[in-house]
Each structure stands twice: as structure tokens, then as C-alpha cells.
Amino acid sequence: MRGRVDRDTPQVATPHKLHLQHSGSACDVCPVCGGQSVLTGGIAGWGDWRSCEDCTLMFASPIWNGTNQAELFNNAYLGAESVAGMRDFAERLDERDGVLKDPTLWFWTPAYGRAIRWLGEVAGRDGTVLDLGCGPGYVLRALKNLGFTPVGLDVAERAVVVNRRDGFKVWHGTVDDYPDDWPRPDAVVSFFVLHHFDQPLETIRRVRRKWPDARLAIATYGPTNYDPVRTTPPRTLTRWNEKSLRALLTRAGYFAEVVNFPSTGTEDWHLRPVGGIRRRIQLSAAGVRMSKRMENRILPLLVRPLRKPDFVVLGLATSNPRMSMP
Numbered sequence: 576m577r578g579r580v581d582r583d584t585p586q587v588a589t590p591h592k593l594h595l596q597h598s599g600s601a602c603d604v605c606p607v608c609g610g611q612s613v614l615t616g617g618i619a620g621w622g623d624w625r626s627c628e629d630c631t632l633m634f635a636s637p638i639w640n641g642t643n644q645a646e647l648f649n650n651a652y653l654g655a656e657s658v659a660g661m662r663d664f665a666e667r668l669d670e671r672d673g674v675l676k677d678p679t680l681w682f683w684t685p686a687y688g689r690a691i692r693w694l695g696e697v698a699g700r701d702g703t704v705l706d707l708g709c710g711p712g713y714v715l716r717a718l719k720n721l722g723f724t725p726v727g728l729d730v731a732e733r734a735v736v737v738n739r740r741d742g743f744k745v746w747h748g749t750v751d752d753y754p755d756d757w758p759r760p761d762a763v764v765s766f767f768v769l770h771h772f773d774q775p776l777e778t779i780r781r782v783r784r785k786w787p788d789a790r791l792a793i794a795t796y797g798p799t800n801y802d803p804v805r806t807t808p809p810r811t812l813t814r815w816n817e818k819s820l821r822a823l824l825t826r827a828g829y830f831a832e833v834v835n836f837p838s839t840g841t842e843d844w845h846l847r848p849v850g851g852i853r854r855r856i857q858l859s860a861a862g863v864r865m866s867k868r869m870e871n872r873i874l875p876l877l878v879r880p881l882r883k884p885d886f887v888v889l890g891l892a893t894s895n896p897r898m899s900m901p
């Protein structure tokens with residue numbers, strides 16, 4: 576992900592520039608495997624969705640319009656950005672105090688638990704784990720509770736501030752500018768951040784170049800995890816599945832096991848108004864917990880028919896020592 580951009584750099588591409596980028600063949604080449612792609616649909620005000628004929632990654636074309644991502648995500652956390660449904664970044668921070676008190680509400684998919692258990696097996700419980708794109712900080716807390724030494728990283732200043740206030744060591748910036756004298760991670764985790772990267776392969780290669788021995792657990796939305804508002808740029812630049820995530824990790828120089836997780840049913844976008852109502856009536860912290868417990872525990876029993884396979888894709892990756900640093 577690009578972080579702070581030079582102030583002299585134009586922040587938003589002009590329509591003319593977008594047209595030039597879009598008409599150029601570079602926009603049609605898969606950003607993971609370099610394969611040819613086919614047009615799969617339009618994106619209002621942006622361009623097209625394309626699907627790679629080789630690794631099956633879906634990607635926006637153009638993949639990025641030059642907007643400063645650090646500002647975009649920080650504004651989202653501040654409640655000042657509503658494009659692609661990004662107001663929910665601020666809503667998650669508003670709920671944070673209530674949710675933090677009940678660890679059973681921190682994670683919406685078992686992929687988190689699976690990744691963290693794997694880290695314990697391969698890196699040991701006393702290892703340092705870097706959470707790439709740590710957001711509200713639930714992963715940092717879960718890691719700390721289990722005995723790991725967590726370190727965070729986020730391009731959004733607001734996310735950095737709330738976690739530092741809670742005593743966590745969090746770098747404000749990107750993998751590129753993470754200081755050499757900061758803790759060196761034994762493992763890197765990244766949950767639901769990959770779809771924001773405008774250079775997914777290059778970003779993961781940078782992780783391996785910087786920490787070649789670190790294990791990597793990376794979770795992202797699967798092919799059935801589609802939302803008509805959120806699954807659009809500038810929030811969502813790429814759409815993943817088991818094959819494309821494996822292609823990414825392999826090309827970045829890792830051996831990877833890729834695991835799919837079904838949904839519980841409550842994430843179905845038809846049910847999103849449940850969360851919206853909870854936020855609108857501004858429940859107390861205890862009320863938020865009660866409401867979320869119902870959503871997480873009782874609702875899944877009622878909505879079992881809405882469960883979808885391949886809702887989350889998780890890659891568990893170990894550096895391939897025979898592959899040179901690209």
C-alpha cells in the first residue's frame with residue numbers, strides 16, 4: 576500500500592489521465608501474475624473489473640487513481656469519508672470501547688483464530704508478530720493475551736493513535752519506512768487489508784525482502800464475500816480466491832497453504848441493517864455488547880440457510896529459501 580505521498584505529487588488523477596491509463600494495455604495485465612485478463616463488468620466513476628485468465632484474480636482497471644491512501648483511510652476512521660461505504664471505519668471505532676470488553680466479539684470469522692493458532696505452532700507463543708494494517712487493534716490485543724509480542728502498523732493516523740493510547744507499539748506508515756531499529760517480527764499477519772493494496776505483489780515481496788525469515792498469515796475476503804457498495808474502488812481494488820491468493824504468495828517467494836472459510840450467514844449484506852440500527856440508536860457499551868452477542872450467537876442459528884462457502888480465504892505462508900529475493 577502506498578503511504579504518505581509527496582505533496583508535490585498530484586493526489587487525484589484527472590479524467591484525462593484516467594482515460595489514458597485505462598486505454599493503455601498496462602491496466603489490463605494482471606497485477607499478480609502478469610497474465611492476460613478479460614473484462615467482467617464496469618465500475619461507475621472508475622473503470623472496469625477485469626479477471627485474470629491465469630490466476631483468476633479480479634482487479635479494478637485502473638487499479639488506482641493516485642489518491643493518497645493514508646489520507647483516504649484516516650479520513651474514513653475520522654468519519655469524513657463515505658465513498659464505497661467507508662463510513663463503517665468510523666462506526667467500528669465508535670463501537671470499540673464496548674466491544675473490547677468482550678473478546679468473544681472481536682472477530683467475525685474463525686480465520687482469525689486459525690491464523691493465530693498457526694502462529695503459535697510455527698513461531699512460538701513468545702514471538703514478535705507484526706500486524707500489517709492493524710486498524711482498531713483487536714488482533715494486537717488477542718496476540719498480547721496469548722503471550723506474543725505484538726507490533727502494529729497502519730497508514731491511517733487515527734488507527735495508530737487509538738492503539739498507541741492503549742499502550743501498543745504501532746508504526747505510522749508502510750512496510751517500506753518501518754524503521755530498522757524497531758522490533759523485527761518473527762511473523763507478519765494481515766487481516767482484510769490485501770484488497771486495499773494497489774500493488775499487491777510488490778507489497779508482499781517487500782514484506783519478504785524486509786523480513787525474509789518471518790512467517791506470513793494473510794486473510795482476505797473470498798469470492799462469495801461481495802457487497803455492492805463496499806466491493807468497489809477506492810476501498811476494494813482486488814478480489815481474491817484460493818487460486819489467486821496462492822499465486823500471490825508463491826510469486827512473492829513463499830510456500831503457502833490456503834484455507835477457505837464459509838460465512839456464518841449473519842454477514843450477508845441483506846442483514847447489514849441490523850448493525851446500522853444498533854449504531855443509529857447509539858446503544859450504551861453494554862447495549863452494543865448485548866446486541867453483538869445476539870448477532871454473533873443467535874442469528875447464525877436462524878440464518879443457517881444463508882451460509883456461503885469460500886467467504887474468507889486465509890494463506891499461511893513460509894518463505895521459500897530456494898527462491899531468490901525478487
Ligand SMILES: [Zn+2]
Binds near residue numbers: 606608609630
Ligand atoms: Zn493473474
